[in-house]
């Protein structure tokens with residue numbers, strides 16, 4: 001029997017945009033993940049400037065943006081924790097829920113790979129899930145070779161195997177927020193229901 005696979009996609013989603021959903025869908029198809037779970041990250045009490053929208057609003061927008069796709073799901077597990085949590089904790093939570101026979105892919109954009117060395121207990125995370133890198137417009141493909149002396153050849157080979165070819169969708173939450181504040185057009189960047197939500201709740205003004 002083929003191994004079950006799920007994809008976990010964490011982010012600030014402030015707000016969620018079409019870049020997120022398009023690349024996640026393409027990555028999930030390549031991985032053959034039966035489910036892709038979007039996981040909004042908790043606001044850090046130490047960083048009052050981030051995120052711009054409240055946890056509840058970010059969660060609601062993620063729910064709206066993913067509602068059309070049956071293979072998409074949303075988890076508020078990180079928002080429910082008292083303090084901001086580590087990716088490793090979240091992976092272990094889903095490991096307990098799905099069992100040892102399910103491969104867990106943690107999706108991240110190529111731009112995020114430059115910070116991996118700072119991630120909490122990164123070596124355990126590399127071993128316990130498949131960190132799966134998606135292309136990101138405006139960013140070079142990841143260069144994992146330079147990390148081989150730190151993490152060893154096997155982990156680097158796994159990271160390289162888990163690079164997926166995703167479409168380049170040149171959208172970022174930063175640009176969406178900038179345009180909203182400047183009253184510029186964002187219609188091609190957001191799910192229409194997310195845009196309606198933003199307008200109704202006067203977000204990012």
Ligand code: ATP
Pocket residue numbers: 010011012013014019020023107108109110111112134135136137169170171172173174175
């Ligand atoms: P910001 O502009 O506020 O930094 P963002 O657009 O990068 O936000 P996040 O919610 O921080 O969005 O991203 C969550 C994850 O999705 C990260 O791993 C990021 O690299 C990835 N990601 C975001 N947008 C894209 C995109 N257009 N293409 C590929 N990956 C993306």
